[in-house]
Structures are given as structure tokens and as C-alpha cells.
Amino acid sequence: MSTSTKLEAILKDVADGAALPLERAVTLPRETYIDEEFFAFERDNIFKKDWMCLAHVSQLKTPGSFVAIDLFDEPLVVVRGHDDQIRVLSRVCAHRAMDIMPDDPSFPREGETRLLVCPYHKWSYDLDGSLRGCSQMHKAEGFEKKDWRLSEFRSEVWNGFVFVNFDGQAKPLAAQYEEFSRLIAPWNVAEMELAIEFEWECEFNWKVMVENWMESYHHIGTHATTLNPSMPGELTWADAERPYFIRAHLPYTDKLRAELRASASGEGPKVPGFRAIKGLSEDQANEWGLYLGFPCFMFLTTHDRAIWYRLLPISAGRCKLLTTTLVAPSAKEDPDYEKALVSEGEMLRNFHSEDMVVNAAVQNGLKSSRAVRGRLSHLEEPVWLIQRYLAARAAGRYPEKANRAPYHGPQAMQAAE
Template structure:
């Protein structure tokens, strides 16, 4: 009988991640399998990365009216993202202040999204206002010294940045306006706070959260995974990355000259190109590429000439995460006469390439479980994977990477710098 395989201790995993991240890009290789499969390391990430940094939960277009809410669970915390009567978006705990029940049990009678006038605990009918304050609690008049003002639903620290609702569990993260200041400048022309989610797709993923983020950020895989879909108009070999930033990643995936020509002709009154009404105020560089972003640790955002994409990623375990993929469009696009036609045609496209990614990501996780898995080398096109490694290594030491003061290693700006 073969003895069960034993993972190395957590300290050994952390040291190997740091050693791997210290390699220059030209010598870069993949992380040890334990970084994707070891539950002790996932627990370390939960406590030292996810709970200390910002996690994105919602977009304000999902919470349009007072009382509109989204209920979700993250790291054993039952959360309620809700807009109160004053229009303030909050992240409340769903744990009743009376007997600790989740006031929205896991049952079809309690929808995960909707609109509420009040928050009512089904156990003993304690009633809370939309901001979490206790409004009513029958049969508590004999409880000595009881004051309703003392018994609110707990609230987590949250911020709204560019229309996205983030939560910070430990309450000590840098304000998003400071942390993402450069990120904000990069995406300002899209005015994302005024965009609306038009398409949503949910996925239960049997793979590690980093498998998803790495796949999101590197477009090298377009050559294989999306050979007949995305790679036709956005060849993987054209992708390039911005220099290292402490708080986010930014990569570029340019369109082909053929697609650029078709889009220019369409804007000039020529044959229509499938899609939504263009985002106004974009430069040609901004319009004619996919702009790929990840705000650490896992806020995935993408810009195009006519829309934005946002992925809500909720890590569950070392080999499991939950994913919501969304498409956001401008209000002008939603008001356009051909919007419904565009929506119908464009809903199929993300489902197709997301499905391609899900197949590959699950296959990566299966490979990571194999006794024959090896530590592969990285292409220069996988620079974002190397940068993610450097973020993980820095967070293992309780810090963030340093902002790089250099030209990009590859791409048009690298060529210009070389000249």
C-alpha cells in the first residue's frame, strides 16, 4: 500500500513562494502545487490576504432602490449588501442579535436578491431597519435593562469605489481612493459608476481562485483555449503588461488591424459591427484593445470600446470558488434603439468564452493534484502570473510589492523606450 502524500508545512510553502517570486521574469516558473491545493495555505490566504484587503461584492446597479439587497456568504460570514432608506449602501451581518440565527436561511423562501421594506428574523420575529437598527422585538419587556438601541445587526467596513461595493473584514485596509488612485485614472473614461449590469452568469468552480485570476490576466492562453473565438480578433501574442504596481495589475490585449478597420468604418457610418453603443471619450488606444485589470487580491475588471466586464470571485476552499461574470454597459447603450437586439447577440458571446475558460481551469486543478505535476516555466506573455506571485510573496511578509519605475518589458511602450 502506498503511503498517503503529505503536504509540506505552511512555512515551507511560504518560503518556496517567496523564492519563486524572487526570480526575474526571464527565469520565472510556476508556484508549487500546494499554493493551489493545500488547505493550510488557503487558510493563511484567508486570514492574511482576503480578510485584510478589499473584496468586491456588488455593483450599485444591482442595488437601485432603498431596500434592494444581495445576500451572500464569504468565509463563513453571512453578509447582506443593502441600500438603506437614506440611499447609503451598507454591508451588514445577517446574524440576528438575539439568538445568532442567519435571518435569511438557506431556503427557497429567502431569495438571495430582492427588495425588502424591513429585515425580519424568521425565528422570533425581531425586526430590523434597513440600516441594521432594531425596530421591534416582541415579548422582551421583562428583560431587565434591555434597550433596543443596543441590539443592532453588526456592520462590516465597506466602501463604494467607481460604483463597486467592497468589504474589508478586519477594518484596517487603506481607503480605496488611495489604494486604487492609479487604477481610477486608468478606467476614468468608462464612468463605471453610471454603467449598469446587463448580463450575469453564475459559475460553481472546482479550482483554486488563483487559477481563475491567472487565467483572467494572461492572454497567452488565447492561442489555445480561445483559438476559434477571442484569438481571431485579439491574438494572444500581442498581449503586454504594465510595470508592477503594489495594488493592481494592468495588461493590454490589442485588437487586430482588421478589427480596428472595421470598427473605424462602422463609426464613420459603414457596416455595423456587433456590440453595444460605444463608450464616449475613449482614445483609439483605449478603444481598440481589451484592458485587463485585477485589483488585488481578486477584483477582476475589463474595459472595451463598448462595455466593461466584472467578475465577482468568492474563494471557498483551496480547490473551490464561486464566480459571477457580468457585462456592464452605459446608460446610453441601454437607451439605444437596437439595445435588445445587441443584448441578445452579445449574451451568447461571454457564455461561450467563459465556458472555454471553465473547462481549462478545471483541467488545471486536476493536473495540480497529479503525482506527476511539474513546475513549468513561464512565457514573457505570462508576466501577470509572475506579478501575482510577487504580490503573494509580499503579502506573506505583511507588505505590498513596490511600484516599478521602468518601461514595460514588452509591447509598444517597451519598443519606444528601446528606441
């Protein structure tokens, strides 16, 4: 595939920056956030070749349950079939290319259905995509219903999350995310249920979102009164580089740890939130575990829940976001569960609203001719790792797994002793 001189220059700048060591790291070129040609390169060479997360199985509990999503000019429907299999089907009718679930208030984006019916001429499809009914086609010579079906995209369910791969060539998720699965296994995410969700229309580049998600240096400023008091930005650290995902740690303060212990033993007041998840180690239960599954699967573990953000890139300056909270089924048994839903939903909305303000402001700043490639703090190591992923994928490969201790944090200190 040929590339323009401008795109070649941007890609070279990305590669050169990613080759710098962390202590000399700089931000990505501003063009990577605002240039539509570069976004088209990402779409075709990253998003469509890797796995994109679309849904959680708790949104698809029964046969006929569906979620409609638009991504890269592909109208998609994630649906659980009568055979209990989850599929990602095209919503494009095989008759006249009508989107059978238009993005219009009169058509639900989630729900349950017995058949997938095109509203244009009432062609109907079974939940596996096969054509079920098509009136007034008996005079079409050689027409056979078995030859006309909704197209299906390659999909996989990993730990309860439904992913799609557009080009059909990505490495299976079980292999790609093998270590990721092991790290989050105690949360049993496939059995969790979506309890809180908010949708956001975002006027900023997808990388602005994932960079903000993965670095907690900004807790010091953006979340000074919401998250920083319990998870100070200066204490955060990241694991050594991996090919397919990033993992970072947001340790709780000693004060919060003590409050959680007292609450669990009944010696102190109940800490706000949901019922604690059983089987977690002390380290697992006393931090937010931040993950970015490349390219944009955002996942977070805590002592009492998981948080998942579904990110759908639209253009260089726009993306669509679903922010969710997942809880264990046992959490619903608590008498204060409904009250917790309200308070924790407000918490999620509040701290993400803070992020929305700064992300939009970053995108606005990147449009300026005076925007420069800034220097990165050691606390922004995940931003550097995202750059290295982009550079590797632009070269047709993935980052190499680093054979070292983390650069910062308790494991780095232990390695130095």
C-alpha cells in the first residue's frame, strides 16, 4: 500500500520517538492526533487487523438479545443465537443494502428479538444470519434463500467480552491475551454483570483517551479531589513491556487499606461501594489494576468491581465511549446494592467528567500550530509504551516482551536490593 510523503514523515517521527529510552521520551507528533490520513492508516493497519471489543456477555443473556454498534462504516449487530452462540453480523440487508437497524430513535440499539427484520421490504433473517423470509421473490429466476444471508465477521468471546476482528487474520485471543487472562482470573469477569453505564460523544482522538486512561500522573491535577486522595498519582507504576497489553498499578493509600480491613472485619464502618470480591490477594485487593489491551480495550480491576470502557474511534478528532461498571452477581444480594448503584454511578460519572474536560482541552491544544512534542515523566511510562506499540504495528509487528523488572514501583525497588 503506497503512502504519501506526509504520512511517511509522520510515521518516521513516531518510530524515532518510540526508539528513545523512557528517560528521554517525548510525546507523539501532534499530527498523529489531528491528521485524517494518519487516522485512516491506523484504521486500516491497526484497528482492522487487531481485536476490537464490542460488548460483554451480560448484555446478551438470552437468545435473541442484541447490541447494535457502528464501527468504521460497518453497521454491526452482536447477537446471541437460538443455538446460544454469540455472533457479530453485518446489519446490511442482502436485498438492497438497507441497514436493518438504523441509528434512529425509533430503532432500539439494544434489546431482544426473535428475528432480524429489514424494515424496508420485510426480509427477515434468523439470528445466525440465514435468510428466513422474503415475500414476493418467487418470480426471481434461480433465487434460493440459502444463498442470501447477512454477512458474519470473525468474533471471539474472551473472559466474557465479545471482540471482532475485521480482516480475520488476528492471532486468537486465547493465545494473544494468555497472560492477561491469568492476571484477571480472580475476578471471574465472564460471570460479572454490567451494572452501570454511561455513553459519551467525544471530540478528541482515541489516543488522547487511552493515554489518559493508562497514566495516573494526571491524578495530581485532574483528579486532585476525587481519585488522588485514595490513589496518589506519584505512587503509580507500570509493568515491563508486553506485546499485546499494558498493565499499570494504582496502589491505595495506607489510610484506605486500613479502612477496608476494618470494614471487612466488622470493626469499622462500611466503606462505600459493593461487596468485596473473594479470593483476591492483598496486593490485588488494595489497588486499581489498569489494563490496556491493544489497541483500545480499557479494563480496570478493583477490590469490589471491574470497570470497562468501550472505545469506538470515528475520525482523527472524534470517538464514541461507553463507560461501565461490572459487579459480581453476589453484589446484588446486599441490602444496600441499589443505594451503591446510585453513589458509585455518580462517582464514575464525576471522575470521567473531569477526564472529558481535559481530553477535549488536550485535543484543542493539539490543533494549535504552537503545540510541541513535550517531555514525559517517569509516571507516564504507559504513554511511552503506547507509542512503542504504534511504531511496532506501523512496521507490521508487535513490541517485544521486556525481560526486566519494572522501572519504578515496589518490584523495581526489590530488584535493586
